[in-house]
Amino acid sequence: MINLKNKVIKYIPFIILGCFTFEMSIIVGLLLFLPNLLFCFIPLYLANLFLIIKFLINKYKNKAGEK
Amino acid sequence: MFELLLVIPLSIFFILMIINSIIIDGLKNSFLFFGYATIYSFIREFVINSIAPLYEGSGNLKIGNVSLIIVFGWIFTFYLANYFANQITKKTKYEHSIFTKTCIGTFLAISISLVMETSAIQLGWWHWRPELLGKITPSNSLFGAPYFVFIGWGITGFVFLFTYYLIKNNSFSIKNLLIICLLDSLMLINFIVGNSFILNPPPIIFNLFYSFIVQSIILILLYHYYNYQKKNIFITIILIILIIWMIFNSIIMIIYTSLVIIVDMSYIYQLLFEIIVLLYFIYLDKKLIQIYKNDFNTIINN
Numbered sequence: 001m002i003n004l005k006n007k008v009i010k011y012i013p014f015i016i017l018g019c020f021t022f023e024m025s026i027i028v029g030l031l032l033f034l035p036n037l038l039f040c041f042i043p044l045y046l047a048n049l050f051l052i053i054k055f056l057i058n059k060y061k062n063k064a065g066e067k
Numbered sequence: 068m069f070e071l072l073l074v075i076p077l078s079i080f081f082i083l084m085i086i087n088s089i090i091i092d093g094l095k096n097s098f099l100f101f102g103y104a105t106i107y108s109f110i111r112e113f114v115i116n117s118i119a120p121l122y123e124g125s126g127n128l129k130i131g132n133v134s135l136i137i138v139f140g141w142i143f144t145f146y147l148a149n150y151f152a153n154q155i156t157k158k159t160k161y162e163h164s165i166f167t168k169t170c171i172g173t174f175l176a177i178s179i180s181l182v183m184e185t186s187a188i189q190l191g192w193w194h195w196r197p198e199l200l201g202k203i204t205p206s207n208s209l210f211g212a213p214y215f216v217f218i219g220w221g222i223t224g225f226v227f228l229f230t231y232y233l234i235k236n237n238s239f240s241i242k243n244l245l246i247i248c249l250l251d252s253l254m255l256i257n258f259i260v261g262n263s264f265i266l267n268p269p270p271i272i273f274n275l276f277y278s279f280i281v282q283s284i285i286l287i288l289l290y291h292y293y294n295y296q297k298k299n300i301f302i303t304i305i306l307i308i309l310i311i312w313m314i315f316n317s318i319i320m321i322i323y324t325s326l327v328i329i330v331d332m333s334y335i336y337q338l339l340f341e342i343i344v345l346l347y348f349i350y351l352d353k354k355l356i357q358i359y360k361n362d363f364n365t366i367i368n369n
Contacts, residue, residue, distance in 0.1 A: 012087040013150040016080045020147075023076055024182050032189055037210055040185045043178035047151060054154055061158070 014051055021048055073192050077139055084146050096235070100149070101142065103234065107227055107251070108141035109133060114255050119262035124193045137193065144179050144220075145227050148172035152228065165232040169225055176224030177217055184212035184220075198266055215265070219258065226254045257281065279344050317345040 021044050028037045088097040109130075115121075116132040124134025152172035161167040187193055188211050195203065203213050230247045237243050260277060324338045 009087055009090050012083050013147060014154075016083060017147050017151075020076070020080070020179075021182075023072075024186060027072060027190070028186050032186075034189065034210075037185050037189075040181040040210065043174070044182050047175050047178050051151065051154055054157070058158065 014055075017051070018048055021045060070192065072190070074136065077136070077143060080143060081139060084143070088146070099235065100146070100231065103231055104142045104145045104227070105138065107230075108138045108145075110251075111141070111223065111255065111258075112137055115258050115262065118259050119266060120196060121199050121262050121265065122193050122195050134193070140183070141223070144176050144224065145231075147179070148175045148224055148228060149231070151175040163236070165229065165236065168232060169228040172228040173221055173225045176228075177221045180217050180220030181209075184216050185210040188212065202265065215261070219261075222254055222257065226250050253284070276340075279347075283347075314345070314349065317341065321345060 021041065024044075025038065025041055028034055028041075085097070085101070088100060092100070112133045113131065120132075124137045128135040149172055152168040152175070155171050156162050156164070156168050188195070203211065207213055209217075230250055233243050233247060264273075264277070321338065321341045324334055324341055328334045328338060
């Protein structure tokens with residue numbers, strides 16, 4: 001339980017970044033209905049992607065280290 | 068209505084960020100980060116809004132002329148940029164490289180700026196002052212956000228992260244405090260002068276002279292910083308790109324002025340000045356490129 005709690009807390013900024021990206025995409029795409037503006041979201045989506053790749057690499061490295 | 072879409076998520080994110088920071092980094096580091104970020108953002112907004120304001124923040128939460136929502140927005144950006152830089156460089160040889168981490172963090176700050184600046188105007192979260200509205204055209208803006216604002220976000224993020232890492236890694240030595248004060252002051256002066264030029268465009272010769280001084284200062288600071296810190300291939304490549312960009316910029320200006328001279332001969336003095344500036348940059352850059360080239364070879368050979 002403590003481990004799970006720590007893991008969630010560790011990823012809070014990543015969750016915030018993801019929520020922010022998603023929230024702004026919804027506001028601009030659906031509420032304002034300006035799909036052209038989504039072009040400006042590409043770097044932010046890339047940043048999210050970089051973080052996911054980095055987490056996967058770290059996980060893979062940790063598993064390799066354990067073996 | 069749209070304002071709630073900014074205030075509510077930002078408040079929730081802010082509380083989560085503080086909890087995360089205290090649990091992961093400890094109370095002392097959290098206090099350092101949030102304390103410095105608040106002072107930095109507040110002073111930045113206060114100075115710019117008092118001397119050369121370009122925009123007005125919405126909402127009633129204000130201290131003097133500073134909108135607190137904008138200050139919280141800056142802290143939010145800095146926190147995510149710092150987290151992004153730390154995570155990307157984690158367990159790599161750049162983990163303790165201040166410059167590399169700052170550049171990576173700045174990338175995230177600019178990414179957020181692209182989203183915020185293009186959406187915020189549409190949503191009424193902040194708005195341009197009437198003096199500026201006439202100057203924003205489709206050719207100098209991206210969906211209503213002038214290009215210079217993205218550079219502004221980049222500079223603000225870069226200076227914050229760089230100075231924060233200096234404080235965090237090396238504590239409060241006199242040398243560090245001097246560098247921090249110098250960088251923060253240069254940033255503020257740059258915004259004040261830049262914003263004043265945007266609001267009241269001076270003769271182009273003043274603009275050129277100003278950009279000449281700024282670029283010289285950047286080159287001299289980079290040169291000293293590069294000599295002072297441990298070399299790595301990433302920094303060398305970034306600096307070489309920057310130097311090429313500066314020369315390229317000067318050449319574009321000369322071509323532009325040459326075209327203007329065809330119509331109006333009075334611009335001949337401006338052209339002469341630009342050529343002198345270009346020669347000066349080539350002289351400086353030639354020396355710098357030699358140093359970087361040697362370092363680059365050393366890094367490759369190692």
